[in-house]
Structure formats: structure tokens, C-alpha cells
């Protein structure tokens with residue numbers, strides 16, 4: 001008990017574990033959010049915007065020959081909030097094919113040096129480029145060899161995607177410009193919101209973990225409580241694990257286990273009381289007769305001595321039966337199968353009864369039309385036949401009539417042990433194979449048998465995979481039968 005308890009105490013309770021899991025999950029999720037929102041926002045925004053611009057520039061360039069190019073450009077311009085410029089740039093002088101205009105000043109979206117610069121930059125870059133207006137500035141200054149001025153008012157930053165296409169012997173430069181919205185303040189707002197979200201998230205995570213732990217551990221705690229009761233041999237306890245499928249399955253298994261344990265326990269009590277009762281009866285008889293013979297002169301008769309001998313035999317057979325049944329039930333017994341004649345076996349059992357037949361009013365017959373060989377444990381099968389014949393004799397009134405019949409059906413041999421005794425009540429037929437079961441009357445008298453015979457028979461026949469049963473009618477007689485595979489019949 002103790003080591004398990006110690007072990008249980010060392011591991012964390014479900015509640016603590018769940019809180020840890022939820023907090024780790026929240027931490028991972030929030031870190032990812034922080035990295036993307038706070039640190040990579042600018043880069044991600046720039047990347048997405050550039051990709052969009054490049055795509056638009058490419059599709060406008062692809063439409064350069066089309067008649068409705070202007071309509072197409074207007075559509076792109078409106079949809080994506082970009083400024084577009086298309087220039088014929090083959091010669092020194094650039095011709096404007098199309099250019100977006102400022103709403104108020106009506107000035108062109110691109111001034112000459114921009115068109116010139118972007119055109120050159122694109123050419124240096126294989127006919128296309130996507131960069132910012134700052135990159136253009138730097139490029140222009142690099143051409144003149146001077147450094148860009150510092151501390152001057154710069155135009156708002158914008159992204160430009162440039163593509164140079166050839167069409168009808170002319171070179172066209174397509175320029176697309178998107179204002180790069182300053183994201184500094186947006187990022188700051190996002191950061192504050194993220195702080196609030198983080199706080200909320202952690203609080204919700206802890207609350208959810210505590211709630212989940214409570215609902216998850218509740219059935220487990222209830223099962224644990226019931227299990228402790230079961231350990232104290234309270235078999236009335238019921239397990240209630242409502243909450244999840246696993247705990248419900250566990251509690252139904254434990255309920256079943258408790259039921260079985262309760263059965264085993266009552267069987268054990270019954271067994272102990274039966275054994276002690278059965279041992280006490282012959283012992284009392286032996287003690288009683290021995291005392292009488294010691295104390296009362298003239299009582300030292302052969303009849304009294306015979307009673308002591310009979311009771312000793314009864315005791316010994318009881319102990320032998322208990323031992324062989326407990327061996328059979330423990331599963332430690334293996335069959336020692338050999339090929340032998342079942343018919344011969346029955347005949348040799350019959351010779352044992354020949355002496356008895358002379359003394360008692362007993363008519364016992366064996367009916368067999370052929371010799372049947374089987375592959376089985378001869379000793380154990382003999383024990384079965386012996387027990388059944390014994391019962392047939394014991395539960396018949398004088399004159400006793402017992403018939404053992406052997407018949408062959410296909411590859412099966414059927415052995416029937418029939419008597420014209422008092423029979424067994426129908427309601428008791430199913431119980432007689434249980435150990436220590438005796439018909440109610442028999443138990444009161446407790447003179448014949450040990451109540452273990454049929455149990456031993458059942459175990460041996462089950463080990464052989466044989467079919468067996470009993471037909472009986474009160475006042476008419478009983479027919480105990482079993483059927484096993486036979487090898488050959490002659």
C-alpha cells in the first residue's frame with residue numbers, strides 16, 4: 001500500500017498539470033503573435049505589398065498590346081489603390097502613354113527623373129525591379145557620386161514595381177506605385193492591444209485549466225474513493241465515473257470487478273463453511289463411536305468399528321476430492337493423453353463393482369456394441385466414469401438398477417450412465433455441476449458423497465473439450481452423459 005501512496009504523492013495533481021499545459025500553450029501562442037505583430041510586422045507588410053505590386057505590374061505589362069489597356073489599368077488602379085504610369089522609353093525622350101494624376105493638383109504620379117531612374121534600375125536588374133522611392137534616391141545619388149542630403153523633408157515612402165516590355169518594336173516601362181502607409185503608430189496600437197490580449201488570454205487559460213481539471217478529476221476522485229472502500233472489502237460499493245467515456249468505462253469495469261469479487265468472497269465463505277461442516281460430521285461420528293467403545297463395555301463391536309472405518313474412508317475421500325478439484329481448478333493440471341480403449345476402461349471399472357454386486361441389491365450392466373478407442377487421459381476419464389456410476393448407485397433405492405451404454409455416432413462416442421433412482425428436480429439440474437452443490441435433502445443428511453464429484457467430472461470433461469449433460473426426471477431416474485471424439489471402433 002505505502003509505496004503506491006508515496007508514488008502518487010510525488011507526481012503532480014491533474015489540476016496543476018493542466019494549468020501548466022494551458023500556460024505553456026498560451027505562452028507559445030502569445031510569443032508567436034508577439035514576434036509576428038511586433039517585430040516582423042513591417043517586413044511582412046512590405047513583403048505582401050511588394051508581391052501584390054509585382055503581380056499587378058506583370059499583368060499590366062502582359063496587356064500592353066491590348067486595345068482596352070487603359071480600362072484595364074483603371075480597374076487595377078481602383079481595385080488596389082495604386083498609381084500607374086506607362087511610358088514609351090525606347091529613345092532619349094520618354095513619352096507618357098498613361099499616368100495616374102493627383103486628384104487635387106492633377107500632376108502626374110511620376111516625374112521625369114523617377115521614370116528615368118526606375119527605368120535604368122530595372123534594366124540593370126534584368127528588366128524588372130520592385131523597390132522603394134528611397135532606393136531610387138540612393139541610386140540617383142550614386143550616379144552623381146554625391147551623398148543624399150540629411151535632415152530634409154522627405155516625400156512619404158512608397159513602393160514601386162517596374163517592368164520593361166517590348167511591343168511593336170517599342171520599349172515600354174510600366175510603373176506601379178503604392179504608398180507605404182506608415183505602420184509605426186499602428187504597430188504601437190497593436191502592441192498595447194496585444195498586452196491586454198496577453199493578460200486576458202492568461203487569465204482565461206488559467207480559469208479554463210482549473211475548470212477542466214475540476215471536471216476531469218471529479219470522476220477520478222469519486223472512483224478512487226469507491227476503490228478505497230472496495231479495498232476494505234465493502235463489495236456493496238458502486239463506481240460512478242460520469243464525465244468522460246474513459247472514466248465511465250473504467251467505472252463499469254470496476255463495478256463488474258466488485259461484483260465478481262463479491263461472488264468469489266461469498267463462494268469462499270460458503271466453501272469454508274461447507275468444508276468445515278463436512279469434516280466435522282465424520283469426525284464427530286468417529287470421536288463419538290470411539291468414546292462409546294472405550295467407555296461402555298460390550299460396545300467394542302465389529303459394527304461400531306465398521307462405522308469408524310467408513311467415516312475415515314469418507315473423510316479421506318473428501319480430502320482427496322478437495323485436493324483434486326483445487327488442482328483441476330488452478331489450471332496446473334495437464335492431461336496425459338494416450339490412445340486406449342474406452343470400452344475396456346469401463347469394463348475394468350465394472351470388475352471393481354463385482355464385489356459390491358454380491359453384497360447389495362445392485363443390478364449394474366454395461367451395453368456396448370463395439371470396442372471404441374479414444375485419445376484422452378485414461379486416468380481422468382476413468383475418474384469421470386467412476387464418479388458417475390457411484391452417483392447412480394448412491395442416489396438409487398434398493399433394488400438399484402444402473403445401466404452404462406456406449407454408442408458410436410460418426411466420429412463421436414457417447415457414454416450414458418443411467419439409473420432408475422429418485423432423479424433430480426428440474427430447477428436443480430443447472431446447479432448440480434457446481435462444487436459443493438447437493439440436492440437440498442442430501443445436504444441435510446450429509447452421508448453420501450462430498451458434493452465435489454460432479455464438479456470434478458465437469459472440469460475433466462471441459463479439459464477434454466467433451467460435450468456433456470444430464471437428463472433427469474424426479475421419481476423416474478437420471479441419465480448422465482458425455483460425448484468425446486473417438487479414433488476407431490471395432
Ligand code: ADP
Nearest residue numbers: 391392395423432438439449450451452453454
Ligand atoms: P455428491 O458427492 O454429493 O454426490 P456430486 O457433485 O457428485 O456430489 O453431486 C451433486 C448432487 O447432484 C448430489 O448431491 C445429488 O443431489 C445430485 N446427483 C448427482 N448424481 C445424481 C443421480 N444419479 N441421481 C440423483 N441425484 C444425483
